[in-house]
Amino acid sequence: MSDHSHSPQPHATHAPVTRPGETTEIHETVPHAHATAAPAAHAAGHGGDHGGEHAHGGIGTYLMVFLALCVLTTMSFFTYSSAWPWRDQPQVGWAFMMAVSCTKAMLVVLFFMHVLWEANWKYVLTIPAAMMAVFLALMLVPDVGMRTRMVAQERALYMPRQSDVRLMERAAEAGNAERGGEAH
Amino acid sequence: MSAPALSLPHGDGHDHAHGHDDGHGHHGHVTLQYQPGLPLSRGKLIMWLFLSTEIMFFAALLGSYVVLRFGSPVWPLPHHVHLSEPIGAFNTFVLICSSVTIVLALEAARADKAPQAKLWMLLTLLLGTLFLGVKAYEYSAKFSHGIYPWSPRSRVFEKPDLYYGSAVRARLGEPAIIDKLKELDDTPADKLTSEQVAARGRLQQIRKMVTNPDQQPFDLAVIADQVMPLPSAGSHGHSSGLNDAFPWLRLPAVIPGGNMWASTYFLLTGFHAIHVGVGLLVFAILLGYRLDHARAGMIENAGLYWHFVDLVWIFLFPLLYLF
Numbered sequence: 001m002s003d004h005s006h007s008p009q010p011h012a013t014h015a016p017v018t019r020p021g022e023t024t025e026i027h028e029t030v031p032h033a034h035a036t037a038a039p040a041a042h043a044a045g046h047g048g049d050h051g052g053e054h055a056h057g058g059i060g061t062y063l064m065v066f067l068a069l070c071v072l073t074t075m076s077f078f079t080y081s082s083a084w085p086w087r088d089q090p091q092v093g094w095a096f097m098m099a100v101s102c103t104k105a106m107l108v109v110l111f112f113m114h115v116l117w118e119a120n121w122k123y124v125l126t127i128p129a130a131m132m133a134v135f136l137a138l139m140l141v142p143d144v145g146m147r148t149r150m151v152a153q154e155r156a157l158y159m160p161r162q163s164d165v166r167l168m169e170r171a172a173e174a175g176n177a178e179r180g181g182e183a184h
Numbered sequence: 185m186s187a188p189a190l191s192l193p194h195g196d197g198h199d200h201a202h203g204h205d206d207g208h209g210h211h212g213h214v215t216l217q218y219q220p221g222l223p224l225s226r227g228k229l230i231m232w233l234f235l236s237t238e239i240m241f242f243a244a245l246l247g248s249y250v251v252l253r254f255g256s257p258v259w260p261l262p263h264h265v266h267l268s269e270p271i272g273a274f275n276t277f278v279l280i281c282s283s284v285t286i287v288l289a290l291e292a293a294r295a296d297k298a299p300q301a302k303l304w305m306l307l308t309l310l311l312g313t314l315f316l317g318v319k320a321y322e323y324s325a326k327f328s329h330g331i332y333p334w335s336p337r338s339r340v341f342e343k344p345d346l347y348y349g350s351a352v353r354a355r356l357g358e359p360a361i362i363d364k365l366k367e368l369d370d371t372p373a374d375k376l377t378s379e380q381v382a383a384r385g386r387l388q389q390i391r392k393m394v395t396n397p398d399q400q401p402f403d404l405a406v407i408a409d410q411v412m413p414l415p416s417a418g419s420h421g422h423s424s425g426l427n428d429a430f431p432w433l434r435l436p437a438v439i440p441g442g443n444m445w446a447s448t449y450f451l452l453t454g455f456h457a458i459h460v461g462v463g464l465l466v467f468a469i470l471l472g473y474r475l476d477h478a479r480a481g482m483i484e485n486a487g488l489y490w491h492f493v494d495l496v497w498i499f500l501f502p503l504l505y506l507f
Contacts, residue, residue, distance in 0.1 A: 057287075077273045133243030144252060144255060145254065161257050171403060171408065172413050175409050
């Protein structure tokens with residue numbers, strides 16, 4: 001390709017910015033040879049800049065992750081099928097689906113977003129955000145989640161209740177019987 | 185242990201600074217060096233900072249959904265609000281595929297295979313568009329059942345009470361509907377399906393009940409059930425009501441908890457769809473470039489964003505469709 005002659009240039013300027021934190025063990029083992037060795041590596045083979053990540057990734061890994069994601073999606077979809085054994089206990093399905101979703105999220109973050117192969121900066125950015133996210137959700141519980149525990153009588157009058165669903169179900173049963181009667 | 189780790193970036197930065205400062209600072213021996221706070225390129229750092237704000241953004245949305253969902257006295261089943269689980273699962277699959285294609289685009293770009301990278305990128309764009317298309321279809325299905333996120337258009341009532349009854353009466357009293365109903369009454373039975381003939385009979389009964397003030401007391405829940413039945417928890421099918429038999433009728437329907445559900449559903453999926461749209465815009469812009477090794481950083485950042493969008497959907501799908 002015609003780009004081969006240009007390729008060392010972007011690496012030459014780019015490399016010092018990315019290299020220091022890529023992996024610490026490189027600095028420990030070959031502190032000074034590194035600066036000269038890196039451009040040579042770039043010239044020899046493309047993708048040397050991200051060589052560390054490249055070696056870990058690879059199409060085979062991504063396809064395996066893709067397959068795992070498909071299987072996991074099918075697993076959570078399985079709770080919808082009539083073969084799911086805990087249809088009368090929705091909590092079991094919810095816990096199962098959340099476990100499956102968290103597994104899927106970890107797969108995407110670790111492999112597709114390359115977090116598995118990143119240096120320790122990943123914790124600096126993700127852990128505080130995750131903590132804030134959890135606090136944010138927890139702080140909604142008293143105000144929003146428990147807002148219907150104690151409400152004015154007037155409000156309770158206009159609030160939908162489980163009894164309204166039962167009312168509808170009873171009407172549906174009666175209606176179905178009637179419609180069934182029409183058909184016969 | 186720490187000495188070599190410290191000295192290398194320093195030495196590197198020094199070389200780097202010389203390269204840049206050649207034009208300006210010949211006389212000064214003090215050279216300013218750029219030392220990144222976190223060891224990654226600025227574009228990637230900014231993308232990750234942005235993503236950490238996005239984590240909090242969607243955590244707030246998803247958190248409020250969960251808290252509202254479990255704090256509400258009644259919440260509709262997916263079938264009550266005409267959600268189709270297979271469609272949701274299909275969209276999940278589409279997004280997972282697009283996550284793989286964008287990763288493959290990045291791999292191809294890193295290997296300097298520009299045409300291949302462009303092909304994967306194009307495929308990602310198409311898959312994302314497919315996702316939005318399916319989403320638009322789902323939205324239109326909600327709208328056709330009178331489920332809107334705002335009140336003047338929404339035909340959802342929370343319970344079969346007097347407000348509901350008067351809304352049905354008001355709808356049946358609209359001049360346009362009166363004309364349509366007359367037309368329906370005059371239509372010979374052989375021009376209607378058998379289902380429509382049965383529905384017409386039930387509709388006539390309801391009209392008598394609702395519009396005649398001297399009527400016997402009647403059950404509003406029965407009317408609500410005739411208009412749009414709530415499928416029971418076990419059934420997967422869609423039971424057909426008057427609104428399905430005559431789409432122009434658009435009678436108010438009762439879905440207990442349906443309005444809160446609609447608010448959260450449209451907010452969550454709407455914000456997610458906006459994110460998908462932004463991602464598609466980025467892919468469309470990137471497709472204008474030659475996606476070789478020099479662009480790998482851009483593709484990586486776009487990919488990080490896209491994976492995050494996929495991540496949000498991974499949680500949205502079970503929470504909205506299967507809970």
